[in-house]
Amino acid sequence: MAAAPAIPPAMDRPHFIGIGGAGMSGIAKILAMRGAKVAGSDAKESATAASLRELGATVHIGHAAEHLADDATSVVVSSAIRPDNPELARAAELGVPVVHRSDALAALMRTQRPIAVAGTHGKTTTTSMLAVALTELGLEPSYAIGGDLAGPGTNARHGEGEIFVAEADESDRSFQKYDPEVAIVLNVELDHHANYASMDEIYESFEAFVARVRPGGCLVVGEHAGALELAARVAVREDLHVVRVGEAADADVRIVRITPKGMTSEVTVAFRGSDGAPVSELTFTVSVPGRHYAHNAVAALAAGARLGVEPSALAQALTAYTGVGRRLQLKGEAGGVQVIDSYAHHPTEMTADLEALRGAVGADARLLVVFQPHLFSRTQELGKEMGEALTLADASVVLDIYPAREDPVPGVTSALIIDAAAAGGADVRAEHDMAAIPDVIAGMARPGDLVLTMGAGDVTDLGPKILARLKG
Incomplete structure (x- = not known):
C-alpha cells in the first residue's frame, strides 16, 4: 500500500463555504480523514453536516463572517458561492487565500494514481461503480463522488491505496484542473447553458480536460457520438492510449450482450487482444436496470484494467455495486x-x-x-x-x-x-x-x-x- 498522502499546506485548516454540498463535502471528508482541521458553513442542517461533525469537522449553519476562524489557512469555494458571501468578504479582510473546489480536489489527487470520470451523464454512477469494486478487491481506493453510495452511505473516503477515483465536473470547466492517469469520457452533449454557448465550446472544454491526462495515460470513451468525436479530436496525441467501449464490433472493450433481468442486468464483454481479436468473454451483473448503466459499468471495467487491475476479478467485484443515492x-x-x-x-x-x-x-x-x-x-x-x-x-x-x-x-x-x-x-x-x-x-x-x-x-x-x- 502507498503511504498516506501529505495534506497540502493550504489545506491544513481549511474553511468550506457550502460544506454540505455534494462536491464540497467529499473534499472536506477526505481532508478530515487525513488529519486536517476542517471547518465550514452551510445554509441548513443536514445528514451530511452531521457526518462531517462525526469526522471532527466544525460545521456552522448559516453564513456569517464570524464563522471564519482567524487561523484558517484557506477558504474553499465552489462556483455556486456568490461574491457577496460574508465569509468570503471576511477572508479578503484577513488575507486568507481562496481556493476553488476543483483546485483543492486536484491537490488531493496529485500524488496518487487518479481516475477522473467525465461526461454529460453517468459520472456519479460510473465513479461509484469503480469505488465499490476497487474497495471490494481490497485495493483501498480514495474517492470523491457526487452522491452517497448505497452501501457505505458516503460520497467520499480516504483510502490507504494508491488509486484515487473522482467525478470530474464539466459544468464550470473545473475538470480542467485535474491530471488523471486514466480519464473516462462517457458522452459529450450540450448542457450547462449558462457557461457554454455552443457544442464547439463544450468540445474545447473536454479537449482541455483530456490534454491534462498524464503522459502515457489512457482515455476511455463510450460509444456516444460526442465521445467518439472527442476521441477523434485528440487522436493527434501520440502518448495517449485511447480505449473505446461499447456495442460496436470494433470496440476495444466490446459489450457482447446485455440481458435485462428485472431491476438488474447481466452483461457480457470481450476485450480485444493486441492482434485485434477478441479474448475470452466475461459476464457479470449490474444491479440497476437499463443499457446506459451497463455501459457505465463496462467503462469502469476498462478504466480499472488500464491501471493493472485484473479484468475478471474487477468484473466480479462490480457485482457488489448496489447503487448510489438518487440514481434510480x-x-x-x-x-x-x-x-x-x-x-x-x-x-x-x-x-x-x-x-x-x-x-x-x-x-x-x-x-x-x-x-x-x-x-x-x-x-x-x-x-x-x-x-x-x-x-x-x-x-x-x-x-x-x-x-x-x-x-x-x-x-x-x-x-x-x-x-x-x-x-x-x-x-x-x-x-x-x-x-x-x-x-x-x-x-x-x-x-x-x-x-x-x-x-x-x-x-x-x-x-x-x-x-x-x-x-x-
Missing part, C-alpha cells in the same frame, strides 16, 4: 406501490431512466412521474425535449422550476415542458404546491404502479412523504 434509488414500497428517486434532469438522462424502468416493470404496471425541472437556463433551452421524454410515462406531474443558483428568466416556466409533453399525447399536469404532491400521487397510484420522483432539486425529499401518505 428505491426509496421504499407502500400499498403495493414502489417509489424510486432519480437525479435525471437532462432530457437524455430522463429518457434513459424512463426507458430502463419501463423495461423493468411488469406489463400491467404504470409508471407515474413527479418531475421538477432544474435551472431556468436549462428549461429555456431543453424544455421541449424534457416534455418529449415525459411521454414515456403513463402520467406525469410537473413542479415549478428549481432555480438553484439562477435568477428567474421572464417567460421561462414549467409550462414549456408541460405543453411539449401534452403535444406528444402525454397525460401531464402542473402542480405548483410541492406539499400537495403526496395527496396527488395517492389519488393516482394503484397497487403494482411505480412512482418516480425525478430532478436535481429538492424533489428528492418527496419520496418518504409519498410513501407515508400511501401507507395511509
Whole structure:
C-alpha cells in the first residue's frame, strides 16, 4: 500500500463555504480523514453536516463572517458561492487565500494514481461503480463522488491505496484542473447553458480536460457520438492510449450482450487482444436496470484494467455495486406501490431512466412521474425535449422550476415542458404546491404502479412523504 498522502499546506485548516454540498463535502471528508482541521458553513442542517461533525469537522449553519476562524489557512469555494458571501468578504479582510473546489480536489489527487470520470451523464454512477469494486478487491481506493453510495452511505473516503477515483465536473470547466492517469469520457452533449454557448465550446472544454491526462495515460470513451468525436479530436496525441467501449464490433472493450433481468442486468464483454481479436468473454451483473448503466459499468471495467487491475476479478467485484443515492434509488414500497428517486434532469438522462424502468416493470404496471425541472437556463433551452421524454410515462406531474443558483428568466416556466409533453399525447399536469404532491400521487397510484420522483432539486425529499401518505 502507498503511504498516506501529505495534506497540502493550504489545506491544513481549511474553511468550506457550502460544506454540505455534494462536491464540497467529499473534499472536506477526505481532508478530515487525513488529519486536517476542517471547518465550514452551510445554509441548513443536514445528514451530511452531521457526518462531517462525526469526522471532527466544525460545521456552522448559516453564513456569517464570524464563522471564519482567524487561523484558517484557506477558504474553499465552489462556483455556486456568490461574491457577496460574508465569509468570503471576511477572508479578503484577513488575507486568507481562496481556493476553488476543483483546485483543492486536484491537490488531493496529485500524488496518487487518479481516475477522473467525465461526461454529460453517468459520472456519479460510473465513479461509484469503480469505488465499490476497487474497495471490494481490497485495493483501498480514495474517492470523491457526487452522491452517497448505497452501501457505505458516503460520497467520499480516504483510502490507504494508491488509486484515487473522482467525478470530474464539466459544468464550470473545473475538470480542467485535474491530471488523471486514466480519464473516462462517457458522452459529450450540450448542457450547462449558462457557461457554454455552443457544442464547439463544450468540445474545447473536454479537449482541455483530456490534454491534462498524464503522459502515457489512457482515455476511455463510450460509444456516444460526442465521445467518439472527442476521441477523434485528440487522436493527434501520440502518448495517449485511447480505449473505446461499447456495442460496436470494433470496440476495444466490446459489450457482447446485455440481458435485462428485472431491476438488474447481466452483461457480457470481450476485450480485444493486441492482434485485434477478441479474448475470452466475461459476464457479470449490474444491479440497476437499463443499457446506459451497463455501459457505465463496462467503462469502469476498462478504466480499472488500464491501471493493472485484473479484468475478471474487477468484473466480479462490480457485482457488489448496489447503487448510489438518487440514481434510480428505491426509496421504499407502500400499498403495493414502489417509489424510486432519480437525479435525471437532462432530457437524455430522463429518457434513459424512463426507458430502463419501463423495461423493468411488469406489463400491467404504470409508471407515474413527479418531475421538477432544474435551472431556468436549462428549461429555456431543453424544455421541449424534457416534455418529449415525459411521454414515456403513463402520467406525469410537473413542479415549478428549481432555480438553484439562477435568477428567474421572464417567460421561462414549467409550462414549456408541460405543453411539449401534452403535444406528444402525454397525460401531464402542473402542480405548483410541492406539499400537495403526496395527496396527488395517492389519488393516482394503484397497487403494482411505480412512482418516480425525478430532478436535481429538492424533489428528492418527496419520496418518504409519498410513501407515508400511501401507507395511509
